[in-house]
Amino acid sequence: MLENPVIRGFNADPSFCRVGEDYYIATSTFEWYPGVQIHHSRDLVNWRLVARPLRRASQLDMRGNPDSCGIWAPCLSYADGKFWLVYTDVKRLDGAFKDAHNYIVTCETVEGDWSDPTYVNSSGFDPSLFHDRDGRKWFVNMRWNHRGKGTGLNPAHDAFDGIELQEWHPEKGLLGEVTTIFTGSDLGLTEAPHLFWHDGYYYLTTAEGGTGYDHAVTLARSRDIRGPYETHPQKHLLTARFNPENPIQRVGHGQYVEGHDGRCWHSFLCGRPQQGPRGSFCAMGRETGLAEVVWRDGWLWLKDGGMLPPTTIELPVERIVPVPVEHDFRGPDLPMDFQWLRTPQPERIFRMTGSALRLIGRESLGSWFEQSLVARRQDEPAYEAECDLLAEPPNWQRAAGLITYYNRHKFHAALVTREGGERVVTLVSCLGDWPGEALTFHGRFPVAEGKVTLGVKVDRAVQRFSVNGVAVGPELDASVVSDEGGRGEHSSFTGAFVGVVAHDLTGQGWTADVTRFRYAPKAD
The missing domain is CATH 2.115.10.20 (Glycosyl hydrolase domain; family 43)
Incomplete structure (x- = not known):
């Protein structure tokens, strides 16, 4: 069929x-x-x-x-x-x-x-x-x-x-x-x-x-x-x-x-x-x-x-139903599920180490030039995604984490960063605000040193992040991350992605390692 x-x-x-x-x-x-x-x-x-x-x-x-x-x-x-x-x-x-x-x-x-x-x-x-x-x-x-x-x-x-x-x-x-x-x-x-x-x-x-x-x-x-x-x-x-x-x-x-x-x-x-x-x-x-x-x-x-x-x-062929996909990033190449934004110099924003996808923090989530954002398409109305992250940010100007992303005006992110000397996961969104790209914060959640597992569940218009398997923050409006979010479908016409991101707003190229990424679609 x-x-x-x-x-x-x-x-x-x-x-x-x-x-x-x-x-x-x-x-x-x-x-x-x-x-x-x-x-x-x-x-x-x-x-x-x-x-x-x-x-x-x-x-x-x-x-x-x-x-x-x-x-x-x-x-x-x-x-x-x-x-x-x-x-x-x-x-x-x-x-x-x-x-x-x-x-x-x-x-x-x-x-x-x-x-x-x-x-x-x-x-x-x-x-x-x-x-x-x-x-x-x-x-x-x-x-x-x-x-x-x-x-x-x-x-x-x-x-x-x-x-x-x-x-x-x-x-x-x-x-x-x-x-x-x-x-x-x-x-x-x-x-x-x-x-x-x-x-x-x-x-x-x-x-x-x-x-x-x-x-x-x-x-x-x-x-x-x-x-x-x-x-x-x-x-x-x-x-x-x-x-x-x-x-x-x-x-x-x-x-x-x-x-x-x-x-x-x-x-x-x-x-x-x-x-x-x-x-x-x-x-x-x-x-x-x-x-x-x-x-x-x-x-x-x-x-x-x-x-x-x-x-x-009707065709005499059985449709292969998509199954969950998990990557450990141990190969030499970025898996084909993923893309990045704009630059023909990917070596400046990520590299494969043999054991991880290493993100090299560059410009902000509002940049049109050099974002360290590696993501895959959302292909069903509901899905779950999860990543394991090794990140030791020295201050709040460096961060890395999991993101549901449409463009610089439409995203939700769970970012590992540091506030007042404490490592935390910060939830931040841009809710379709244009111009101005105003940020909305949904709380900061302390997290122990070492590996952090960040997850997100998206069910049509609702999404929620988790940290180490525990749901954190409020339910978020996933419909923002769509063609119709913000200015509407005639002003933005791509699609939603979920992936990993890092930034270093000091310009020093701080890095974070992603050792696992899992995506599990739920058929409509």
């Missing part, structure tokens, strides 16, 4: 690609390093993370990138005997400008060493590369219009100024004229273009309606790649915007693939909202789903009709 979402926990903007009987999905990673997640499957039900291609400074350096910037909407394709990955590094979120730089890297194998990037343009984000039947390649992206109200081509949201197309050559770069091929429907916020060819038509898939609950996949077609494009008879191929009670919401942004067996599929992003004190929230952010589609009268349609993708699809 295929059960949506198929890739759980903050895996947005799924670019879908098939090579023979192998299926790949590439998703956005935003400010988390290394950049882009690529999952692999041969049955469409069970997906395994196999690569994060952007893993060195020449490919990606996000130091200084604001929250929810960085890698937006990669496009993965296969042609000419190799994989092609197109991606955007977004340097600005707020204000009139975006500063979105688009690049292409290649590799013969997904899990190999990807090339240094080739720069393409900076005119907008969500780029894709289309390999036409005659061997020509076409670069497609949305165009960002910074000039203000009334200047763009779509009255609904005129900063999203249409989808532009230009020929591109691996050696010669961009060629010929730029053509605006689609300005979107009346829903607006038209982005995420992907082209494909079928039976005499070029088809253009776009995402519309923003990153929230009005999201949708819109389909258009043309006999000529440069247009004009006519819109699908029902406008949207996929959306949940007309079904507010459905357990899967925020449906949009995907790509079409014809399977090796002739069945056809479309990926999409989605959210699983839970109920909290402030209303609905998606702690797992936007996740990846699949819907079966069929051809009828020259258009794609959901196999079972309508626009709402199904929660399950």
Whole structure:
């Protein structure tokens, strides 16, 4: 049984690609390093993370990138005997400008060493590369219009100024004229273009309606790649915007693939909202789903009709149920569950000692440059996590501990530090406060010298920390650590993480060792 979402926990903007009987999905990673997640499957039900291609400074350096910037909407394709990955590094979120730089890297194998990037343009984000039947390649992206109200081509949201197309050559770069091929429907916020060819038509898939609950996949077609494009008879191929009670919401942004067996599929992003004190929230952010589609009268349609993708699809494959994962950090490499923030120099924020993950305290939890924070995704509404920590902070300017983290405005942490000569665990939160990043403290709890076990239990909108197996402090609002927390889903659109963190606000690089980390999801 295929059960949506198929890739759980903050895996947005799924670019879908098939090579023979192998299926790949590439998703956005935003400010988390290394950049882009690529999952692999041969049955469409069970997906395994196999690569994060952007893993060195020449490919990606996000130091200084604001929250929810960085890698937006990669496009993965296969042609000419190799994989092609197109991606955007977004340097600005707020204000009139975006500063979105688009690049292409290649590799013969997904899990190999990807090339240094080739720069393409900076005119907008969500780029894709289309390999036409005659061997020509076409670069497609949305165009960002910074000039203000009334200047763009779509009255609904005129900063999203249409989808532009230009020929591109691996050696010669961009060629010929730029053509605006689609300005979107009346829903607006038209982005995420992907082209494909079928039976005499070029088809253009776009995402519309923003990153929230009005999201949708819109389909258009043309006999000529440069247009004009006519819109699908029902406008949207996929959306949940007309079904507010459905357990899967925020449906949009995907790509079409014809399977090796002739069945056809479309990926999409989605959210699983839970109920909290402030209303609905998606702690797992936007996740990846699949819907079966069929051809009828020259258009794609959901196999079972309508626009709402199904929660399950029957396939002759058993879904492997996730089990608790525990790491003792005795290997030479950081386990693949984990990522860190922004920097291409991980050796400055952590190292593997052979017996521990050693965190090197750097800047604060409010930094956009160098945080010693190593974390993994929350992939179910409820889970438990625990770590063993060896930390002897000399004063309150050094601290290390366990954290549930969304961004610098949205987190809860249990930190081992020192107050008045006494080693304590301090509970501290940032409750979505912006601007200002005000901190809220929930108490300090004395702890003996030596190893400390810190834990957290999250059950939808409620979380609580523990120290050495004993619950401490109040129940905390876990819904803060979500897309909808703070400024809301249109201002932050990644997902919740749980992990370990250290800081040294004296700048001396104080260290703390994590000798064990356990994560146990509880299926929804």
